[in-house]
Amino acid sequence: MRTMPHLTTFDPARWRAYAQGALRDDLVAALVVSVLLIPQSLGYALLAGLPPEAGLYASLLPLLAYAALGSSPVIGVGPVALLSLMISQAVAHAPPGVPPHAVALVLAVEVGVLLALAAWWRLHALAALLSVPVLQGFETGGAVAIALSQLPALLGSGARGSSLPQLLASWRETPLPWWPLTALFGVVAIVALWVLRKRAADWLSRMMPRGRAVLLARLSPLVVLATAIAVEAITRSGERGVVLVGALPALEWRLHAMSFDLALWRELLPSAAPIALVAFVSSLVVAESMARKEGTRIDPRRELAGLAAANLAAAATAGMPVAGSFTRSVMALDAGSRTRMAGVFTAVFMGLAVLLIGRPLALLPIAVLAATILVASVAVFDLQPFREAWRYDRAECVLMTLVAVLTVVMGVTWALGVGVAASIGLLLQRTARPHVALIGRVPGTEHYRNAERYEVELTPGVMALRIDESLLFTNARQLSDVVAQQLVRYPDTRRVVLQMSPVNHIDLSGLAALRALHDMLAGRGIRLDLSEVKGPVLDGLKAGQWRQWFGGELFLSHHHAMEADGPVR
Structure with a gap:
C-alpha cells in the first residue's frame, strides 16, 4: 500500500520531490x-x-x-x-x-x-x-x-x-431534435478518443522520448474538443439543431447575504442531515x-x-x-x-x-463532451x-x-x-453459529489442530474444543447446542477444555452463554476448563466475577491443560 505525499504544509524537500515527480x-x-x-x-x-x-x-x-x-x-x-x-x-x-x-x-x-x-x-x-x-x-x-x-x-x-x-x-417524453447530425459528432468523437487512447502514445513515441509521448497522449481529449469547436465554427451546425454548451455565466462572486433567520435554519436542518x-x-x-x-x-x-x-x-x-x-x-x-x-x-x-x-x-457540441465522459467511464x-x-x-x-x-x-x-x-445480513448469517472445532495433538508435538483436517491424537475422556470467534450476542446462544452435539459423539467425556486463543471479546450475552455451558456440563458431571484466554478477555471475565460460578481451571497453555490428566495418547 503506497502513500501519497502530504503537501498541505511547507516542506522544501517534499515540494522538491513533488515537483520532480507528480507535478x-x-x-x-x-x-x-x-x-x-x-x-x-x-x-x-x-x-x-x-x-x-x-x-x-x-x-x-x-x-x-x-x-x-x-x-x-x-x-x-x-x-x-x-x-x-x-x-x-x-x-x-x-x-x-x-x-x-x-x-x-x-x-x-x-x-x-x-x-x-x-x-x-x-x-x-x-x-x-x-x-x-x-x-x-x-x-x-x-x-x-x-x-x-x-x-x-x-x-x-x-x-x-x-x-x-x-x-x-x-x-x-423528450424529442430528439436533429439527432443524426448530433449523433455524428458524438460517434466520431468516441472513435477518435478511443483510437487516440490506444495509439497516440505509440505514434508520438516515434518522434520523441516515450515519457514525453505518454504525457502528450493524455492531452488527446483536449485535441478532440478543440477539433470539434473548430468544426462547429466552420459548419455552424448549431444552427441546424446540434446542441452546444452555450455562453458561460460571468465569473463574478456576487456574495448574497447569508440569512440569519433561525426559523429557516431549523426548517432546513432536516434536509441538511440526509444531504x-x-x-x-x-x-x-x-x-x-x-x-x-x-x-x-x-x-x-x-x-x-x-x-x-x-x-x-x-x-x-x-x-x-x-x-x-x-x-x-x-x-x-x-x-x-x-x-x-x-x-x-x-x-x-x-x-x-x-x-x-x-x-x-x-x-x-454537448455530444462531444458526452463522448469524452463516456469513454472515461467505460475505461x-x-x-x-x-x-x-x-x-x-x-x-x-x-x-x-x-x-x-x-x-x-x-x-x-x-x-x-x-x-x-x-x-450486515451476510455477517450475521455467518456468525449466528460459532465455529467450534474438535482438536487433537499433532503426534510428537505440542500443537493442536482440527481433528477433521489432520491426523491427530485424542485423549480419552477429555474433549478439546477450539472456539474460533468471539462470543457475542449474535452467536452466543448456540454455544451450548454446538458443544452438546459433540458430546453425542463422545459420550464418555468427563472433562471439556475450551481453547480460547481465537476469542478476542466476550460480551454480556457471551458471558451468559459461557455460564449456561458451564452449568449444562456440571449437570452431566463434566468439568469445564479454559486455556489460552487473552488478557483483555480475562479482564472482562474478572469484571463479570466469573469465579463465583466457574468451577474449572484456567491454563496458560492448551498443552498443559491436556497434560493435566496425564500424557496424551
Whole structure:
C-alpha cells in the first residue's frame, strides 16, 4: 500500500520531490478535467434549481479546501447529481419568499457543520460498513450509470435522470431534435478518443522520448474538443439543431447575504442531515474505489474533515453543497492525477477557462463532451472482480452484482443502503453459529489442530474444543447446542477444555452463554476448563466475577491443560 505525499504544509524537500515527480501528471490531469467539468457544473446547478454560476463557484474554492484537509489523491469534489436532486427538493419545500440561492447557502453551511461534528465525534468508524463487494459493485454500476446518462446528450436529446428508469421515462417524453447530425459528432468523437487512447502514445513515441509521448497522449481529449469547436465554427451546425454548451455565466462572486433567520435554519436542518450523510457515504465509496485502483490509503476521518471544509468554502463563495463525484474522479484518474494538488490546479484552470476561453467553449457540441465522459467511464468498467468473487465466495459475488444493478436502476442511495444492509445480513448469517472445532495433538508435538483436517491424537475422556470467534450476542446462544452435539459423539467425556486463543471479546450475552455451558456440563458431571484466554478477555471475565460460578481451571497453555490428566495418547 503506497502513500501519497502530504503537501498541505511547507516542506522544501517534499515540494522538491513533488515537483520532480507528480507535478507534471497533476498539471496535465487538471488541464484536461477542468475544461470538461464546466458544462457539468452548470448543469448540476440548474438541476438543483439554482443559478448556473452556483455550480461554477462550487467547483473552485471547495477543491482547495478539500485539498488542504482530505486524504484521497484523485477524488473530484464538486456538485453531484444526487445532491442536486436533494437540494432541489429542499428548495421546493422552502418557505415562500426565500430565494433558492439563500436555501443553498444555508444548506451548505449546515452540511459543513454536521460533517465537521461527525469528524470531531469520530463517526468515521461507520465506514467499516462499506465492504469490498459494495465498493466494487458501486464502482462498476457507477461506470455503467455514467455511460448511460451520457447517451441522451450523445444523440441530442434533453432527457435527464439519475437512474435508468428515470432516464428512460424522460427520454420517452423528450424529442430528439436533429439527432443524426448530433449523433455524428458524438460517434466520431468516441472513435477518435478511443483510437487516440490506444495509439497516440505509440505514434508520438516515434518522434520523441516515450515519457514525453505518454504525457502528450493524455492531452488527446483536449485535441478532440478543440477539433470539434473548430468544426462547429466552420459548419455552424448549431444552427441546424446540434446542441452546444452555450455562453458561460460571468465569473463574478456576487456574495448574497447569508440569512440569519433561525426559523429557516431549523426548517432546513432536516434536509441538511440526509444531504450530509449521503455526501459522506457516497464520497467515501468513490474515494475507496479509486484508492483500490491506485493502491493508496484513505483516511475516513480526514475525508469527513475535507468534505466539511469544502462545503463551508462553497457557502462562503455563493456555491452549493458538494460531495465527491464519481464522474469527476474517474476523469481525473483517467487523465493521470496523482495527488490532491491536481484538484487545486483544476480549480485554477477552471477559473481561467471561464475568464479566457469562455467564448470558444460556447461552441463545443454537448455530444462531444458526452463522448469524452463516456469513454472515461467505460475505461473503469471491469468484470474481472466479479469472476474472482464468483470463484471465491458466490454470496459476495451476488452482493456485488446486486449493488451494481441497483446503482444503475435505483440510484446511489438505494444501492449503498441495500448493499450495507446485505453486508450486515451476510455477517450475521455467518456468525449466528460459532465455529467450534474438535482438536487433537499433532503426534510428537505440542500443537493442536482440527481433528477433521489432520491426523491427530485424542485423549480419552477429555474433549478439546477450539472456539474460533468471539462470543457475542449474535452467536452466543448456540454455544451450548454446538458443544452438546459433540458430546453425542463422545459420550464418555468427563472433562471439556475450551481453547480460547481465537476469542478476542466476550460480551454480556457471551458471558451468559459461557455460564449456561458451564452449568449444562456440571449437570452431566463434566468439568469445564479454559486455556489460552487473552488478557483483555480475562479482564472482562474478572469484571463479570466469573469465579463465583466457574468451577474449572484456567491454563496458560492448551498443552498443559491436556497434560493435566496425564500424557496424551
